Amino acid sequence: MTTYKSKMVEPIHLPAREERAANLEDAGYNLFNLDADDVFVDLLTDSGTGTMSAEQWAAMIRGDEAYAGSSSFRKLEDAVAEVMGFDHVVPAHQGRGAENVLYGTILEEGDVVLNNTHFDTTRAHVANQGAEAVDCPVPEASEFDSEGEFKGNFSVDEARRVVDEVGAENVPAVILTITNNSAAGQPVSVENTRAVREFCDEIDATFVLDACRFAENAYFVRNREQEFADATVAEVAREQLSYADVAVMSGKKDGLVNIGGFVACRDETLYEHAKQRGILYEGFSTYGGMSGRDIEAMAVGLREAVEEDYIADRVEQVRFLGERMAEQGIPVFQPVGGHAVYLDAGEFLPHIPAEEFPGQALAVEIYREGGVRCVELGSFAFPDSDRPELIRMAVPRRMYHKEHIEHVVETVAAVWDRREEIGGYEVVDEPPMKEIRHFSAELAPLGRV
Structure with missing residues (x-):
């Protein structure tokens, strides 16, 4: 309904x-x-094409357009901390801007990056840094008509095989995309997320969550993973995101806005490096290529996404x-x-x-x-x-x-x-x-x- x-x-x-x-x-x-x-009906993408709520439009009127120290950015920081559990935020004009900030910070030529399945812009940003993008989907991801509940999962077995070939020292980052867009939008379980966390610890890699559809993924987890049957979508989202070191976000999906994105970090050193790159490519660290009104709308949208x-x-x-x-x-x-x-x-x-x-x-x-x-x-x-x-x-x-x-x-x-x-x-x-x-x-x- x-x-x-x-x-x-x-x-x-x-x-x-x-x-x-x-x-x-x-x-x-x-x-x-x-x-x-x-x-007539445009299904090219769900990225930035949705309808904002009355509360989001009201928030846009309140937007603070200050170049530095915008109060709208502080509201976005509060929303990211509350909904996603990250304390440090580097804003960007959209998801691929955030990818440029993050992957330009943590990757260098010759690196290998593992992902459940790289999407097009992610693969391109990895390649743009001179690194190699390797997909590690679970086998059922290619089974078109099977009824697997988490066909978007990351194959740790396949990832270990790749690491044995290239060496752990050459794999600085592992990405988990939720939901797995390139694998038919299939969800990823929290159990699998925990396994990826353990794998990253084994090889000393940064665990990145591509979180642009984190709320949709949490909805599937709540309905399909028994451990979370009595949890709210908001609780599931916080739990799943808690295992990542950093999240890259297109606000044009589960931020429910028409433009905007960010990198969210736990580690202060990584945050400082990403912030400096963000200033270079996106804008000062309290607007990052967005207007204050867009930032304010995304702060509201993040909370609405888990309702x-x-x-x-x-x-x-x-x-x-x-x-x-x-x-x-x-x-x-x-x-x-x-x-x-x-x-x-x-x-x-x-x-x-x-x-x-x-x-x-x-x-x-x-x-x-x-x-x-x-x-x-x-x-x-x-x-x-x-x-x-x-x-x-x-x-x-x-x-x-x-x-x-x-x-x-x-x-x-x-x-x-x-x-x-x-x-x-x-x-x-x-x-x-x-x-x-x-x-x-x-x-x-x-x-x-």
Whole structure:
């Protein structure tokens, strides 16, 4: 049941089918290049695209725009300490800014970084420091239709194998991403988090939590991990975060804001080093690339993110979308994650080989069919990898209603009915850094089968 009401509305428009076809051609068949006005339901990302609450808008009016010593920043510090348990905060304009601050501080050329699964910007930031990003997902993470409860977990066994090869001295950091975005938004258990903490102690590595969806992860833990059956989501979140040395946060997810992020530290020495890098790249240490009003809104959003009614409504809306598509026979990654529904484009379009980007082909056809924008997270977004061919349909927070969700289901079902008509694509222009090519590369169709 939805636990909020609308206080502001924005009209949206579904372009005619021929307009959508022309838009795709103009965009080089890359949905990042579409104008937002040409999208009817936008599921490209849940990052910074949600709706803020009345309390957050009220907080923005109170924002303190002082360059140094902003009272809004002190409120953010208090919220991070209360909700997440970290005393030191380095603000940044968004998550990738925070990644630049942190990974530029703790990594150097030749390092190896382990993660349950690196997301695109994380992998790029690791590579940008001359380090190597290595994924250590549990085996069930690749099992598309199994019902594992924590398929986002980190494989300590795989991590130990990597450390045996490269040497513990070359692994300065281990990252745990909750929820595991690149593994279909699957949650990570507290038990696994504790195991990663012990592993980091064994190899003397900094334990980093990518916490941008920490509240969604806590909701799954509360519902699936018996130890926490009687805990609140807020209590679970504090417990899980307590094992990390440092957290990197995009406030555009579970901060419930449209911009902003931070690095949160326990160690004062690491904090001081990160703060100096933050001043260089983001801005002074009490604004970090954000306005005071944005900081004030994020302080409110962090607390709202762990409210029971909000987080239940959020996760259950995503589950509803996944279940409705699965009922149509559409290959949906199971179980459905917290922020997005992931489709198996390889099974959806088995006649298109990986080198012709079946995921991108599916994403293009979903827009062509119903003006719905989503994103490919397969061989186009992650070249030179053996990742499955996934499509992510990320649902913005507190934004869409049941009618929008039903439109998405009808759109994907219509594409499913004509799936044998769909052909693949080739890349015709791409930037030099392959880890981020999917943001701007252009493609061309190879024809229909």
